[in-house]
Amino acid sequence: AQTVTQSQPEMSVQEAETVTLSCTYDTSESNYYLFWYKQPPSRQMILVIRQEAYKQQNATENRFSVNFQKAAKSFSLKISDSQLGDTAMYFCAFIFAFGNEKLTFGTGTRLTIIP
Amino acid sequence: DVKVTQSSRYLVKRTGEKVFLECVQDMDHENMFWYRQDPGLGLRLIYFSYDVKMKEKGDIPEGYSVSREKKERFSLILESASTNQTSMYLCASSLLRTSGSPPQYFGPGTRLLVL
Numbered sequence: 001a002q003t004v005t006q007s008q009p010e011m012s013v014q015e016a017e018t019v020t021l022s023c024t025y026d027t028s029e030s031n032y033y034l035f036w037y038k039q040p041p042s043r044q045m046i047l048v049i050r051q052e053a054y055k056q057q058n059a060t061e062n063r064f065s066v067n068f069q070k071a072a073k074s075f076s077l078k079i080s081d082s083q084l085g086d087t088a089m090y091f092c093a094f095i096f097a098f099g100n101e102k103l104t105f106g107t108g109t110r111l112t113i114i115p
Numbered sequence: 116d117v118k119v120t121q122s123s124r125y126l127v128k129r130t131g132e133k134v135f136l137e138c139v140q141d142m143d144h145e146n147m148f149w150y151r152q153d154p155g156l157g158l159r160l161i162y163f164s165y166d167v168k169m170k171e172k173g174d175i176p177e178g179y180s181v182s183r184e185k186k187e188r189f190s191l192i193l194e195s196a197s198t199n200q201t202s203m204y205l206c207a208s209s210l211l212r213t214s215g216s217p218p219q220y221f222g223p224g225t226r227l228l229v230l
Contacts, residue, residue: 044221091158102163102173
């Protein structure tokens with residue numbers, strides 16, 4: 001079974017700085033998708049960014065970008081010019097490209113942006 | 116906008132009570148999911164459903180059952196609540212995968228306390 005590991009339970013960074021959240025995963029499959037989800041305090045979880053494993057190019061969504069290293073099974077999230085609204089729990093997640101719809105989540109990183 | 120709603124934000128129940136958690140989505144999604152979220156453990160899948168009256172066990176189905184009588188509604192049932200079921204419960208929905216991996220949309224969560 002696949003596993004997703006987030007080794008940083010908590011992080012904090014000054015507003016406007018750049019922060020990188022790490023995620024590693026373990027699978028023997030070659031086709032899959034990776035996601036970063038954000039859960040703000042007392043608010044609903046939302047998708048931040050998605051990466052297809054067959055794409056070499058790293059996904060980018062405005063201030064959010066990923067560093068996808070397939071051979072190393074690493075999928076880190078970089079937040080540039082961090083804002084107070086980025087304060088949240090961040091979850092890395094994995095799903096096989098084929099088969100059932102089951103997402104596997106990491107344990108999360110609590111990110112605090114300090115004003 | 117996709118909307119996933121959960122019947123309660125906070126719930127307090129007694130050990131041994133039967134508990135119903137309701138989830139409704141308004142985007143005609145085929146898939147619906149129930150997760151529990153615990154600190155340090157991330158999100159763990161309890162059950163999911165890909166069609167009316169269809170269900171699949173997730174990683175931690177013990178002590179839970181589900182019901183999906185209508186496409187938009189997915190209920191989680193704790194037949195006899197126990198204190199170790201105190202947790203945050205998240206519902207999610209997504210389109211049925213035909214290609215790619217559609218994102219999951221989450222509800223606001225129900226924080227359940229079992230005394």
